[in-house]
Each structure stands twice: as structure tokens, then as C-alpha cells.
Amino acid sequence: MRSEEWFEEAVEFKKGVSTALQVQKKLHSEKSKYQQIDVYETVAFGKMFSLDGVIMVTEADEFCYHEMISHPALCTHPNPRSVLIVGAGDGGVVREVLKHPEVEGIELCEIDEKVIEISKKFFPHVSKDLGNPKVKIVVQDAIEYIKEKHKEYDVIIVDSTDPVGPAEGLFKRDFFINCEKALKDEGILVTQAESFFYDPQFISGIFEKTRGIFPVMKYYYTMIPTYASGTIGFTFCSKKHDPEKDLHEERARKLQDLKYYSTGIHRAAFVMPVFTKKFFK
Amino acid sequence: MRSEEWFEEAVEFKKGVSTALQVQKKLHSEKSKYQQIDVYETVAFGKMFSLDGVIMVTEADEFCYHEMISHPALCTHPNPRSVLIVGAGDGGVVREVLKHPEVEGIELCEIDEKVIEISKKFFPHVSKDLGNPKVKIVVQDAIEYIKEKHKEYDVIIVDSTDPVGPAEGLFKRDFFINCEKALKDEGILVTQAESFFYDPQFISGIFEKTRGIFPVMKYYYTMIPTYASGTIGFTFCSKKHDPEKDLHEERARKLQDLKYYSTGIHRAAFVMPVFTKKFFK
Numbered sequence: 001m002r003s004e005e006w007f008e009e010a011v012e013f014k015k016g017v018s019t020a021l022q023v024q025k026k027l028h029s030e031k032s033k034y035q036q037i038d039v040y041e042t043v044a045f046g047k048m049f050s051l052d053g054v055i056m057v058t059e060a061d062e063f064c065y066h067e068m069i070s071h072p073a074l075c076t077h078p079n080p081r082s083v084l085i086v087g088a089g090d091g092g093v094v095r096e097v098l099k100h101p102e103v104e105g106i107e108l109c110e111i112d113e114k115v116i117e118i119s120k121k122f123f124p125h126v127s128k129d130l131g132n133p134k135v136k137i138v139v140q141d142a143i144e145y146i147k148e149k150h151k152e153y154d155v156i157i158v159d160s161t162d163p164v165g166p167a168e169g170l171f172k173r174d175f176f177i178n179c180e181k182a183l184k185d186e187g188i189l190v191t192q193a194e195s196f197f198y199d200p201q202f203i204s205g206i207f208e209k210t211r212g213i214f215p216v217m218k219y220y221y222t223m224i225p226t227y228a229s230g231t232i233g234f235t236f237c238s239k240k241h242d243p244e245k246d247l248h249e250e251r252a253r254k255l256q257d258l259k260y261y262s263t264g265i266h267r268a269a270f271v272m273p274v275f276t277k278k279f280f281k
Numbered sequence: 282m283r284s285e286e287w288f289e290e291a292v293e294f295k296k297g298v299s300t301a302l303q304v305q306k307k308l309h310s311e312k313s314k315y316q317q318i319d320v321y322e323t324v325a326f327g328k329m330f331s332l333d334g335v336i337m338v339t340e341a342d343e344f345c346y347h348e349m350i351s352h353p354a355l356c357t358h359p360n361p362r363s364v365l366i367v368g369a370g371d372g373g374v375v376r377e378v379l380k381h382p383e384v385e386g387i388e389l390c391e392i393d394e395k396v397i398e399i400s401k402k403f404f405p406h407v408s409k410d411l412g413n414p415k416v417k418i419v420v421q422d423a424i425e426y427i428k429e430k431h432k433e434y435d436v437i438i439v440d441s442t443d444p445v446g447p448a449e450g451l452f453k454r455d456f457f458i459n460c461e462k463a464l465k466d467e468g469i470l471v472t473q474a475e476s477f478f479y480d481p482q483f484i485s486g487i488f489e490k491t492r493g494i495f496p497v498m499k500y501y502y503t504m505i506p507t508y509a510s511g512t513i514g515f516t517f518c519s520k521k522h523d524p525e526k527d528l529h530e531e532r533a534r535k536l537q538d539l540k541y542y543s544t545g546i547h548r549a550a551f552v553m554p555v556f557t558k559k560f561f562k
Contacts, residue, residue, distance in 0.1 A: 008301065017507075022297035044297035045298070
């Protein structure tokens with residue numbers, strides 16, 4: 001049917017649909033200790049990398065994801081100084097978190113150092129702040145790393161792959177309990193939580209199995225064309241502060257170099273289509 | 282690469298990306314006077330029909346589009362009694378507009394009667410209200426039909442295909458001028474207006490070339506997985522009422538059988554990601 005080369009993503013949660021991206025060139029391919037990593041030059045979205053066949057980052061739309069996994073938590077916390085980022089070896093979340101001048105230290109806990117290498121080589125605009133002196137990179141399984149931590153962080157951001165393979169444990173109740181322990185008293189945890197169009201059972205499951213750990217637990221979303229269904233959501237778990245009531249408008253408005261996030265988007269992102277309401281009980 | 286049969290959409294505005302849907306069976310295929318019409322049973326979204334190879338309706342997610350092209354205008358107008366729907370031969374917009382008890386009469390102006398036939402045959406849940414006594418079906422080119430109208434409608438909804446082929450004229454300045462004339466003094470026009478991710482130049486063009494026709498002109502969006510990029514937008518053109526200030530909350534809350542729209546979604550849908558702001562000048 002096609003003479004050109006196309007990358008086709010197989011969606012784990014929704015069989016029978018895929019996003020197909022035309023490829024100009026395959027730039028890199030390797031199997032790391034944890035996963036298959038491929039880098040492509042695409043026709044429509046610039047460079048793209050996939051893990052185990054699932055699109056992770058494209059140059060054209062990564063900002064939709066990286067801004068939205070970062071700023072809602074950072075702009076809700078009254079004074080986010082210490083941040084733990086889980087996964088996110090590409091550096092995109094680090095870049096966004098560093099836009100907050102209050103942040104004094106970031107720990108990036110990435111299980112697969114190959115992701116960091118690949119991003120440094122092929123995605124300089126995403127990885128550009130990985131060498132910032134505020135950033136400490138820990139190559140380790142976050143599931144183990146977090147067990148040793150007690151009231152150390154203001155914000156934890158879990159930028160994981162889908163809940164199969166190495167990331168599976170990041171979606172378990174124990175991990176949420178350990179994150180709660182690792183957070184200070186005003187702490188906030190944000191995790192990647194899939195699409196409400198394709199993964200309703202997964203999202204319901206997360207809300208059911210983590211019930212009672214955090215007093216505030218909400219779901220919000222970003223739009224992003226290259227992710228399955230065109231949208232992806234996040235859980236917002238908080239010990240004290242409510243993202244819809246406690247947004248620090250002035251700090252949010254001072255942020256520079258944003259392409260997606262604004263105070264209006266912050267509020268709108270928590271408003272969900274009617275059919276999803278039953279997932280969040 | 283694949284042994285199964287897949288439908289692959291070619292996106293007019295963004296080369297090098299497509300939504301691929303696995304097909305169980307092709308149910309129908311014909312070339313009407315105006316366009317190629319195909320109906321498929323898909324694996325992930327139930328029955329789907331395409332016009333000229335572009336996905337129009339899937340059973341699974343049509344509500345995202347049909348609710349959002351209809352209710353924002355109907356809930357902003359103080360008393361929408363007379364409604365013109367352009368295109369939309371599938372009946373989805375008619376079904377939504379009839380949820381408003383104020384509406385006394387609907388004219389549906391569809392150029393291609395084959396679309397109506399196909400929807401009645403394969404999409405009973407979408408077309409179910411086409412026989413309602415409030416509905417008058419006119420099989421005609423709306424570009425001509427609207428020229429004869431003067432202050433007849435409270436709301437006009439243009440549910441068009443992409444601006445190539447038969448729908449091209451629905452995106453021209455003259456058509457917007459004629460819609461303005463066809464609307465009463467409190468009238469509102471809503472038109473399908475493509476994705477801000479994929480068609481920024483098209484959207485900028487619409488805003489530039491229609492400047493000054495309507496005192497209020499805004500853009501809003503819905504999420505919908507099977508449309509290119511996962512989102513599609515609408516222009517909201519109004520003689521008097523502002524969709525963000527003049528929402529009739531109580532009427533909106535009384536609407537039944539909604540899966541997407543709510544008063545919260547109404548407000549959130551007008552909040553656009555930062556990068557899009559430059560398109561709407």
C-alpha cells in the first residue's frame with residue numbers, strides 16, 4: 001500500500017488503532033538492558049524516539065507533555081524547592097522544572113542510562129539542562145530508590161512509560177505509599193496516567209487501588225497529537241494543596257518560554273468530559 | 282508488515298501522519314455525485330464512515346464532535362428557536378440540537394443525499410432523529426440556499442468536511458457574509474474549523490478573511506480520538522452574545538443524555554494552549 005517507510009505504533013490498551021508516522025530515516029536502534037530504543041527522523045514531527053515501539057518524544061509536540069506534567073504541580077505548591085523526577089531521562093521535565101526559580105535541587109532517577117545518552121545525542125533542545133548544577137542524576141530503579149526517602153521532596157513527578165515492562169511497579173499501591181512518605185508535609189505527586197479515551201479501566205484501577213493515600217487526588221490532561229488518542233492524562237496527588245483552588249497565579253504568570261501552559265490552561269485541564277467522571281471514584 | 286486489513290487516513294493538512302484503524306469488514310462503498318463514501322466495521326470504534334478517505338463518524342466517538350459543535354451555541358443563545366444545519370446529513374447535529382426544548386424548527390441543508398441514506402442504513406443511533414417533525418431536510422448546496430435567506434435563523438451550525446472538494450465554498454468570506462445576513466439580530470454561527478495542531482495557517486486564514494463580519498469571533502475545540510491530531514476546533518461567530526460571558530448555566534444543566542458537554546467543558550473549551558494564540562488575530 002505504501003512505498004515510503006512508516007513507523008506504526010501498537011497501542012497496548014486499544015487494539016485496532018495506531019498512529020502512523022512517515023519516516024525519512026532511522027537514526028539509531030539499540031536494545032538496552034531494559035527496552036528497545038529507536039530514533040527516527042520523521043516527516044511531520046522532526047526527530048522522534050520510541051521505547052519498545054511506543055512513541056515517547058517528538059521534537060514537534062514534546063512541549064505539550066513536558067509543560068503539563070510539570071507546571072500544574074510546581075504552580076500549586078507554595079514553595080517547591082526540592083524535586084524528584086522519576087524516569088524522564090530525556091531531560092524534558094528537568095527543563096520545565098528549572099523554569100521555577102524557587103527550585104534549589106532536582107534529583108532525576110532514571111533506570112536506563114541509555115535514554116539519557118540518546119537524548120543528549122539526538123534531542124539537544126530537550127536534554128539541554130541535564131548538566132545544570134541544580135540537577136543530580138541517579139541511574140537506578142526509582143521503586144528501590146524511593147524506599148530510602150523520608151520527607152525529602154516538595155514535588156515528585158513520575159514521567160513513566162506505559163505500565164508494562166520496567167515501569168509496571170510505578171503504578172502499584174506500594175509505590176504511591178512510598179512517594180507519600182518521601183514527600184514533605186505540603187508535598188505533591190504527579191504521575192503519567194494514560195488516556196481517558198483508551199484506558200478507562202486502567203485509570204479506574206489507579207484511583208481504586210491508591211485510595212486513601214493522598215487527601216487530594218485528581219486527574220487532568222494535556223492534548224498531544226502523537227500520543228495515542230491525541231490526549232494523555234496525569235494523576236495529581238497532594239497532601240494538602242488543591243490544584244484547582246491553590247494555584248499561585250502570579251508565579252505561574254511569571255514563567256518564561258511556555259508554549260502550552262497558562263493559568264487558564266491549568267484550570268481547564270482539570271475539567272473532564274462527562275463520560276469520564278465515573279473513572280475517578 | 283500487517284496481515285489484517287487497515288484503513289489509513291491521509292491527512293490533507295499534515296503530510297506524513299495518519300490514523301490507522303483496523304477493519305473487520307468493509308460494509309459499503311460508492312461514489313456519489315460529490316464524493317467517495319465508504320463504510321467499515323472497525324475493530325476499535327464500531328462502524329465508521331469516511332468521505333473521500335477522511336474519517337467522518339465512528340460510533341464510538343461521534344458524541345465528542347456532535348455535542349461540541351451543537352451545545353455551546355445553543356446554550357449561549359438566549360432563546361434558540363430556529364436552527365439551520367449545513368452538511369451533517371448523518372443526523373448527529375440534529376440529534377443534539379433537538380435536546381433543546383426551545384428549538385421549534387430545524388432545517389438541514391445537505392448537498393449529498395447519499396450521506397443521509399448511508400447514515401439511516403448503518404448509523405441508526407446517529408440518524409435516529411432525522412424523521413422528527415421539527416426537522417425539514419433540504420438536499421441542496423448550502424452556498425446557494427443561504428443566499429435567499431434574511432434574518433431567519435437564531436443559530437447556524439456548519440458541519441462541513443475539510444475545505445477541499447464540495448465544502449470549499451463554506452470557508453469563504455462570502456459564505457460568512459451570507460450567514461450573517463441569514464441570522465436574526467441575536468444570531469450565532471458555528472463552523473467546523475480544523476485542528477490547531479495541524480492547520481494553523483488555515484485557521485489564521487479564516488480569522489483574517491472573515492474579520493469584521495461578526496462582532497464576536499472565537500475559536501474553541503473538542504477532543505476526539507479518531508480525528509487527525511485527536512482534536513478539532515470550531516469558529517464561534519456571534520452578533521451579540523459572548524460564549525464565555527453569556528452561557529445560560531441553568532438551561533445547559535438541564536440537558537439530558539450528554540456524554541461530553543457540561544458547563545465546565547463549555548468554559549474550558551475556549552481556553553487555548555499558548556502557542557495557538559497567534560492564530561486568532
